Amino acid sequence: xxxxxxxxxxxxxxxxxxxxxxxxxxxxxxxxxxxxxxxxxxxxxxxxxxxxxxxxxxxxxxxxxxxxxxxxxxxxxxxxxxxxxxxxxxxxxxxxxxxxxxxxxxxx
Amino acid sequence: xxxxxxxxxxxxxxxxxxxxxxxxxxxxxxxxxxxxxxxxxxxxxxxxxxxxxxxxxxxxxxxxxxxxxxxxxxxxxxxxxxxxxxxxxxxxxxxxxxxxxxxxxxxxxxxxx
Numbered sequence: 581x582x583x584x585x586x587x588x589x590x591x592x593x594x595x596x597x598x599x600x601x602x603x604x605x606x607x608x609x610x611x612x613x614x615x616x617x618x619x620x621x622x623x624x625x626x627x628x629x630x631x632x633x634x635x636x637x638x639x640x641x642x643x644x645x646x647x648x649x650x651x652x653x654x655x656x657x658x659x660x661x662x663x664x665x666x667x668x669x670x671x672x673x674x675x676x677x678x679x680x681x682x683x684x685x686x687x688x
Numbered sequence: 689x690x691x692x693x694x695x696x697x698x699x700x701x702x703x704x705x706x707x708x709x710x711x712x713x714x715x716x717x718x719x720x721x722x723x724x725x726x727x728x729x730x731x732x733x734x735x736x737x738x739x740x741x742x743x744x745x746x747x748x749x750x751x752x753x754x755x756x757x758x759x760x761x762x763x764x765x766x767x768x769x770x771x772x773x774x775x776x777x778x779x780x781x782x783x784x785x786x787x788x789x790x791x792x793x794x795x796x797x798x799x800x801x
Contacts, residue, residue, distance in 0.1 A: 584730075598703065611786075612788055614789065622794070623778055623792040623793060623795040624778070625790050626789050626790070629789060631788075633755075668731070669728065675736070676733070676790060677731055678730035678731045679730055680729060681730065
């Protein structure tokens with residue numbers, strides 16, 4: 581059974597702070613790692629993907645991957661109230677396996 | 689704009705009454721996926737098509753079927769919906785089986801009365 585684990589939260593951060601979201605996975609053969617943002621009642625929206633160990637930055641978002649520790653994280657700098665959503669970690673090669681998501685609330 | 693479209697956005701059906709959900713894409717992607725997502729749960733893959741090749745997940749109930757008549761369209765048929773099938777149904781596409789990314793449609797919220 582391939583598992584993707586996330587802390588369900590809720591994670592609350594003040595506006596302007598850094599939000600740190602974490603994800604661990606069980607399948608060492610996983611090759612692709614994704615972060616999706618999902619607003620309540622909406623479908624997941626891809627915000628970051630990473631394939632290699634290290635950091636990948638895109639605007640206010642940084643994805644970090646450590647394959648040895650089977651760990652992937654997402655940092656959101658200068659958090660905004662509009663970042664309040666559930667963040668889904670997805671891991672896979674041929675198929676994606678999703679975590680249950682971390683609910684983030686950014687407090688104005 | 690290229691996109692993934694799902695119809696209807698909201699579907700209400702009665703217990704046991706067959707229902708069909710529709711997905712279309714203008715991305716010309718080879719792979720189309722159907723996921724079921726219940727409240728506060730992860731999206732659960734039901735099946736996917738790679739071109740015309742159908743791949744059913746082992747734990748997908750027989751009550752769920754799918755059709756892909758052409759590259760652009762894919763349908764999810766629920767033959768006899770039960771109360772436990774009430775969920776958001778998400779269609780996604782990717783260029784290849786290795787993705788890399790999957791693009792999701794807006795989803796269809798299914799209510800079973």
